[in-house]
Every structure is written in C-alpha cells, then in structure tokens.
Amino acid sequence: MSSAPGPTDTGTGFVLAEPTLRDGPDLWRMARESEVLDVNSPYSYTLWCRDFAATSIVAREGDRPRGFVTGYVRPDAPGTLFVWQVAVDPERRGLGLARRMLDGLAERLVPRGVHAMEATVTASNTASAALFGSFARDHGAELVRIPLFGPELLDGHEAEALFRISPLGTT
Template sequence: MAAQPLESPIRRTDPEPDVQLQEPCLEDGPELWRLARESRVLDVNSPYSYTLWCRDFPDTSVVARDGGVPCGFITGFARPASPETFFVWQVAVDHGHRGQGLARRMLDELGDRMSARGYRFMEATVTPSNTASTAMFESFARARGAELVRTPLFGAEHLPEKHEPEVLFRIGPF
C-alpha cells in the first residue's frame, strides 16, 4: 500500500515547506521506530509494533517526510468504546526538525482529517513534566475553540519502572 498524500495546503509562512504530510505506509514502520528511539523521551515500542501500526492505523496517523525520508510522526487510533473520539498515541519529531512547528502542523492535519470524518474529540495522555506537549495540546484546543479537560488516568502505581503519572487530555467538541 503506497502512502497517500493528505490534502493540506502549505502556507507561504510554513517554516518547512518541503516537508510533506502523509498517511504512513508499511515501509515506514522501521523509520517510526528509529524516530521514537532517537527522541530519547518516548516510551519506545518494538519495531514490530510500529510496522503493525502503519499497517492497521494509517488513517489515524501522520508521517512527515523531508525528501521522502520520515522526519516526524503521530500515531493514533479511534477509541472503540468512544466512537466520536480518537486518541493520539505518540508524537515524535527528528532532532533536526524540532522547534519549527512540525509537531503542531502534524496535529492540525490529523485533527482536520479526523474532524472531517465525524470525530468530535481528541484524547492524549501527557506526563506532568512534558511541558512541550502540554503547550502544544493547549494551543491546539485554543485554536479550535475547543475545551481541554485534564483528568488523572494512570498513576505511577499503574506503570512500571518509576514512570510518571499520565494525565488524560480530552479536547473537544470540534
């Protein structure tokens, strides 16, 4: 299955006009794993899981490509128990592309696509120390005129290896 370009007009003010946003394809799995591993902040899943994600959830995920090479991604899925909600699983941006708004651009693309498909809410979890993700989701909610509700989801007692608690961010309705 070839990656499908997403309909997202690139604005002249876009700091990275050559970076294209697409749905991931099966061949992107190893690169998504590499980006997650090299982020040094994400919980890294197995290479198999990223490849499986690209196969099973391309319509709820985004890959950013610079010259055809993945330089960022968002993985997400539709929540089976909440048909109007999609969940953002991981957001990663290559070190050389950070600080240029790429994560937010990918989130906007995914939000637009999922909203057009009838989803009214986005969820994600964020650890208390992740101020960059907190700011990104707050900015996303403000830009859409949507409410952002935070509730504790998983405490440290639910997660191994001294993992920080995960706070659920619920944004919507769109």
C-alpha cells in the same frame, strides 16, 4: 476509516500523509531518538503503519519521514481520536512540525466524525502540554486535564494525565 486521502503539501518543504509499511523503521528510530517517548519494538511501529494508518500521520521531507503522530479511534468512543505518540526528528524540531501534523490529522478526521482528541501527558512533559494546549486554543476547543494512570499502574513510570480536547470541528 478507509479511502486514504492524498498527501498534503504544507508549503514548508514537508508533505503530510498516511504512514506506509516502509515508514515503520523510521517511526521507531524517531521514537527512540526522542529521548522522552516510551519506545516500542520496531515490529509494533510497522504494524501500526498497517493497522492504524488512517488515524496516524507522517511528515515527509522528500521520501524520508521527519515526524509522526500515531493515533487510533477509541472503540468505545468512536468520535474520539486517542493520540498515542508524537515525535519529530531531532534536527527538525522547533519548526512547528508537531503542530502541523496534529492540525492535518484533525483536518482529515473531523469530517469522518471525530469530534474529540485525547492524549496522556506526564507532568514533566511540558512540550506536549504546550502542544496540546495551543492546539485546543487555536481550534476553539476546551482542554480538560484529568488524572488517569498513577505510577502504581505503570510499574513506577511517572503518572499520566488524560488531556481531552473537544469539541473539534466547530471553528
């Protein structure tokens, strides 16, 4: 996945674009401030911005990232985008930014052969369940929920269900 597309102006004061190396610290900060995401090291977010920029997206307000979606195309399922994390700055929540980013990512990746989106969601994360549910509905896709990782695999962390949305690109 190469040839980075130009930024997309959402008409809302936010511009959607691929993340850059300079965005790594802001992604880490937003993950930490989310209070629901498992926070990785600052290094890992910067590395993600290098290695998975083509399958991730940031929402910028001016020069500052205000939200992000990190994802990757699964090596054993090249038509499937796995969404790793979604976060929005606390002071920018409630504006539909997470959904705009998912839509922008799908718009960018469907023409490149992505036809399905996956993410894992805990039972207590009702905001993510609602986000992926509305995304599937509005894209005319089916959302299938499958138990994936139990707490015994996650060192006591809450179980994660796989949300699989497909097909994409049919509407």
